[in-house]
Amino acid sequence: MAAFVLNVVLGLVGTHLAHAADEDGYDLWLRYRALPAAQKTALAAAATGIAAPDDTPTVRAAAAELKRGLAGMLGRAPDAIPANAKVRAGTIVLARATLPAGLADADAVRRDLASVGSEGYVVRRTRQDGVPVTLIAANSDIGLLYGSFAWLRQLQLGTAPDGIALADKPALPLRVLNHWDNLDRTVERGYAGESIWNWWELPNIIDPRYTDYARANASLGINGSVLNNVNAKAEVLSPAFIAKAAAIANVLRPYGIRVYLSVRWSTPLELKETKTADPLDPAVAAWWARKADEIYRTIPDFGGFLVKANSEGQPGPQDYGRNHADGANMLARALAPHKGIVMWRAFVYSPPAHPNQVSDRAAQAYDQFKPLDGKFDKNVLVQVKNGAIDFQPREPAHPLFGAMPDTPLVMEFQVTKEYLGFATHLVYLGSLFQETLRFDTRAGNQPMTVARVLEGAQDGRVGGIAGVANIGSSRNWTGSTFDQANWYAYGRLAWNPDLDSRAIAREWAGQTFAPDARVVDPVVAMMMRSREAVVDYMTPLGLHHMMGTGHHYGPAPWVDDLARADWNPVYYHRADKNGIGFDRTAKGSNAVAQYAPEVARRFADPATTPPEFLLWFHHLPWDYRMPDGRTLWTDLVAHYDHGVAEVAAMQAEWQRLRPFVDARRFDDVAQRLAQQQREAAWWRDACIAYFQHQSGLPLPAGVRAPAQPLDYYRKQAFPFAPGHG
């Protein structure tokens, strides 16, 4: 009976879900699949033609996207309505700055337009000369493109055309992807194949894929792309590579995406064109000024430079006794005449000057950058990772966010899952991004979330947001279906940091699978439990940096033999027979003091520290009493078991979705979930074996012993792991 009812319901809703044609993921969330009959009829009446200026590449891109989307959803492309033709019912009218005559609610639209700024849009059903139209209005071309994508998104989600009324603008002016792509096409921390930039064939052979990249990013409002790895090579600034970047810029430009490059500090020295790389040396400054001029001759709207300097062996101004501001400002002055910017990374951590020196990697970026607050030129932004270590499954927000009120800051999120299971483990990062953006720094002793900091709520220094891309030449762009969701979520939060990650997941699932609760609800439920699952089976209770050497895949909490102490997992958890955790209170490194006093006080006391950060801030005995009454050891083990159980639950949830997802994507997700299940158990077993070894404690009652002895886990090696770490 249940099956009969299900079939009837399927019939009512539309059987387009059952036996759906295989999809390879290339279309991302821009699938524009045929609508069910009733919706198709309604949309067809509301999309008879497109009336748009045909005068710029961006507006043409908007019109082309509308045509593509509507052709997919309706089965028929709408007509292009000539400029002076009489408007007819169902026209989609694109209006840039000037509204068409005869618009029913022109004043209201003008008021909205006045509030959406240079990149925003207004979309509404209205009447022009008495006939119903859809108006997409903006103050600029790019607003028309963003508005078109926003309208199409609503249609894909099943919203009736009459019900769509939008007025939106981005919260931040700088919303970029950072590609860690090397010039040999490998991708550092890339798990989606090689770089999408075919450097060898550029600039003369242009892969049409670059256009689809631009479309996908424009659909999210991403407006910048740093093309190459922060571990940069001097060659990227050679004439040959500038020409390649220019060719890419030409494809991205109509979609509102500017091109940026990561630059290596020592470039002029390596090219033997200067004798030093001292930023205060006039010859060096002159070289960079000439280089900037050269770049802007072929890329007039070049965005600027991203710089990793004096970090992990990269050269920088400190090599010459200068500081980060000296370096950043020199570059900034080379770019300023061209309106370019410098994004200078704060990801720095140095080995201790003396072997006995107490050193907390988590404290060093603050130590180096806080004193420089306010000392950067106007066109310099300081780019700060979400947390103070390195893109762990969970980190408290970086203290710098609350500590540099006079410097515009850029949030650096990692969309690619370097420490979270590559493209194998299903982990929805929207939860992680949201957690950081909503963190209240309490800077100035008032509510001041990280999002507000980026938006310039402190002293007016408007920053931006960057995502280390998970994009590669894999057919589905990101290596797995659900890793597409992380690109999507990053882009949506870059546009509006206040969006809810669950709502974003619902948008993504509706467009990527179907706007049907029978799919969306379970998919989103699975996504929303996935982040906490990975925290639990990898690094619960504030543990961090326990991944395998180099590739960062798989458990290796035992590693203690790397060249620098602060590369060893044991440095971060300090587990021994007495306890576990890193003391960042005044008794330890005192890194808590880098937070605002109210936050510092909360983190300074284990009793007030949220359990999810406990071992980030505290070194505690194994029998420390947790809020739930259990010992720390028992709780830790319980978290590991919970993580494994969560993955099993995710797998079971996914299996129920088989009737609703095409076989190809279904099977691929299922194979990955099965692998994630095995690996979650591996993480759990290896870590429990190790911590049991360190503590000497018996397993809590009823807990299953690890499948193998500790030595088995220690021996696991992965010589050819992707990501080139």
Add this chain to the structure above:
Amino acid sequence: MAAFVLNVVLGLVGTHLAHAADEDGYDLWLRYRALPAAQKTALAAAATGIAAPDDTPTVRAAAAELKRGLAGMLGRAPDAIPANAKVRAGTIVLARATLPAGLADADAVRRDLASVGSEGYVVRRTRQDGVPVTLIAANSDIGLLYGSFAWLRQLQLGTAPDGIALADKPALPLRVLNHWDNLDRTVERGYAGESIWNWWELPNIIDPRYTDYARANASLGINGSVLNNVNAKAEVLSPAFIAKAAAIANVLRPYGIRVYLSVRWSTPLELKETKTADPLDPAVAAWWARKADEIYRTIPDFGGFLVKANSEGQPGPQDYGRNHADGANMLARALAPHKGIVMWRAFVYSPPAHPNQVSDRAAQAYDQFKPLDGKFDKNVLVQVKNGAIDFQPREPAHPLFGAMPDTPLVMEFQVTKEYLGFATHLVYLGSLFQETLRFDTRAGNQPMTVARVLEGAQDGRVGGIAGVANIGSSRNWTGSTFDQANWYAYGRLAWNPDLDSRAIAREWAGQTFAPDARVVDPVVAMMMRSREAVVDYMTPLGLHHMMGTGHHYGPAPWVDDLARADWNPVYYHRADKNGIGFDRTAKGSNAVAQYAPEVARRFADPATTPPEFLLWFHHLPWDYRMPDGRTLWTDLVAHYDHGVAEVAAMQAEWQRLRPFVDARRFDDVAQRLAQQQREAAWWRDACIAYFQHQSGLPLPAGVRAPAQPLDYYRKQAFPFAPGHG
């Protein structure tokens, strides 16, 4: 008026060519596009249903391919006819070994079947129980699959169903691809992206692309795949990687493709599981026997090993004072109980033992292997490159083909264009393959082409054929549309070495673009001039090995500073003020003597040496009088200019095809041809500048001077060229 006529003609033939939907090349030559109306009607009547046993994966694959192909061409998939159903008109009947009752010409079919062997097929229109059917008959499952593909090929080419009558079998039992794919997914000499084998995600996450790889190869009759680079790593024989190979083997098996691995000679030593790698050491032999047993437990039909030993720094039996036969036979004995084979590469060339020793790289494989003729175990084949240097645009056939009558030989062709312009230059290699296969070795002083040698026409030693694959994870598999043709041509010649390369090109073009003379004729004309064009603008008149160091891209005839003399281009052309060319006659290295006497005599005298091999065998003065009356210098320059002109002609030809090819593929080919044009001119200019510098001669009258001085060409550098050479 002409346009009107053209449009009428287009309308008559079918307008499916005009405004064709963009294609990305993924479907290769298996596009199965909708037929024009008249042909569709005829085929629909002849393809109403498929009656096939449903009892093995291979037969199911055949039925699935028929269904796919017919659904594409007809717009409707034929029905699956149950086993005992009454046959109806238009059924496609698959018959393995046993013919169905009621077959009209059963005796004739049986006679054909008796002649097509274990892999062949018979396809004909006939009657069963009085109704017209298409019979696809074979002695084995794989013959049914090959027959199905052959029938579909004819249909795609527009042959009427009633006109298709085929009886065919492959000439060689071993028809393999060699992937030079590394375990980190890079591809040596690969220009089509990274390896298609996603090693990291194997064995548990299976890319559906592997199935399409299998289909493409089965459509050509390729029946083996060596998965990994001949510059092999010990890890490929680890349990983890054997499991990955087994997972691939499971996908390929239904398509008749066996999996092989390249193995590193020193593996047991590197794994510290033996103390030596001496092939005569019992512990070493025992190790390999155990390793073979291990492999066959998960891959019961594992093909065997491909071995590069004592070549270019790879370890081998000579490190222990043993010879190639000692090494090959030890491995062969490990594989023999499992019916596996060893393909032992003859690509060896050693630096001279003494600095003054005269050494001709082209002579060394013969010197090392000829004495071993007949000394290999039955399941060893010696794999020989098509020429004695290394996959140049033109080489005379390798002398070993006429010199090892008691050893089964494998031809090694290079399908990937290491020395022929990567995936940028359009070069149809069918011409090159055919030239080598039809070369008459005159072994035994009788007609004995290389093809006949491979087929065992000498002492019954049946060999095989191998192609170094040009396949990667690029969407179109091979990096460019026309590089697909080289995969296709290799496969067709592997099946039947007597096929004509122009006929193969027509097949390929008809399936890849459209079976329409307006497309096929110009496309094939372009393809058939392309090989000689590249010879002319790179290395005319028998010149060879002049490509850039490492990456082998671009002209570098001046290089003279590499660690080994026989790596330097100057070693190969020896151009100085007096002359140019490598003397391989008795006055020089006497490598000509490695050919049969009749051939050796022909090549020993410049007057009887074909001009295309002149400078391969002779060092001649610049004023040597060529058959056409011009001096060698003038002729050389003329060849360079002709090559450049040929590319311009190819470009012009392609431009005329714009109305007949989808925009996406058209533009991509056009961009590549434009790049090839620029690079042909670069080759021409650089080589003429250099040879002019060496010879001190003025340019022939009317010849355009190189665009830049010689130093400009010498300075060109390509630090990030693909192919990891």
